[in-house]
Amino acid sequence: MEQWEQFIEKLKSRISEMVQKLLLEVFGQNNERLDFLLDSFNKLQPNQQRAALAGSAMAFLLMIMLGIWIYASQVGALRTELSDSFSSLRQFRSLANEFGMENSKFTLLIDSVKSKVDATSYKPFLDQLAKKNGLSLGQLDERDVAATEDSPMGKELRDVTIDVNFDNVSLPRLLKFLTEIEKSGKYLRIDDLRIRSRYGTKLYFDAKVLFRAYKPA
Numbered sequence: 001m002e003q004w005e006q007f008i009e010k011l012k013s014r015i016s017e018m019v020q021k022l023l024l025e026v027f028g029q030n031n032e033r034l035d036f037l038l039d040s041f042n043k044l045q046p047n048q049q050r051a052a053l054a055g056s057a058m059a060f061l062l063m064i065m066l067g068i069w070i071y072a073s074q075v076g077a078l079r080t081e082l083s084d085s086f087s088s089l090r091q092f093r094s095l096a097n098e099f100g101m102e103n104s105k106f107t108l109l110i111d112s113v114k115s116k117v118d119a120t121s122y123k124p125f126l127d128q129l130a131k132k133n134g135l136s137l138g139q140l141d142e143r144d145v146a147a148t149e150d151s152p153m154g155k156e157l158r159d160v161t162i163d164v165n166f167d168n169v170s171l172p173r174l175l176k177f178l179t180e181i182e183k184s185g186k187y188l189r190i191d192d193l194r195i196r197s198r199y200g201t202k203l204y205f206d207a208k209v210l211f212r213a214y215k216p217a
Contacts, residue, residue, distance in 0.1 A: 110156045116185050117214045122162055125186065133177045138165035145212075155217060161191070162211040168204045171195075178209070188213045 123140050130137045145159040166174065174195075181188050192210035 113157060113187055113214055114216050117157075117187055117216065122160075122186075122188070122211075122213060125184075126162070126164060126181075129180055129184070130177060133173050133180070135166060135169055135173055135177055138167050140164050144215075157214045158217050160213050160215055162188075162213060164209045164211065166207040166209070168198065169207055170204055174205075174207055181211070186213065 122142060123137075126140065127137050141163040143161050143163075145161055178190060178193075182190070189212045190209060191212045192208075194208045196206045198204055198206060
């Protein structure tokens, strides 16, 4: 209803503007052309006045027809504009609903991640899991990763890297440890793994693992 009222008001405004411009073009500023025409008409002979009246009637009729055509064209243009406005409004509402649903899913995902990540340090968790698998953690370095401006999670979660060193470790135990890390649900991801052989043995190695993880912002 409101859209239709705006449509009517807009149509009235356009017609009023066209009428004002048409009157200005026909009669001139302050009706100066009308005064000139009346003065000239009074100076004509009777037969010339009749011809002038007939010509004026034809011109008036043409003006009416032109006005009707302009009115119809403006109504058509405004109807098209109104239809486009309704279409845009429907599309906006559809997009708003989709955004609302996706935003809800994103919020649930963030809450799920926050409930499983460590808010302080990952060292105790990694140390406990290493001991469980018969490993001893070496040097551990945990650092924050600068978030990009367009990161949708930047305001909720921060990305961290964790460097862990292992000395004199067997591959089966290391593999078991890494497998349990992936299955822990802590959103710890293995980003890099480097293994170096040790001199004098083929069963034990030195390893360096780079993990990526999340923390609440």
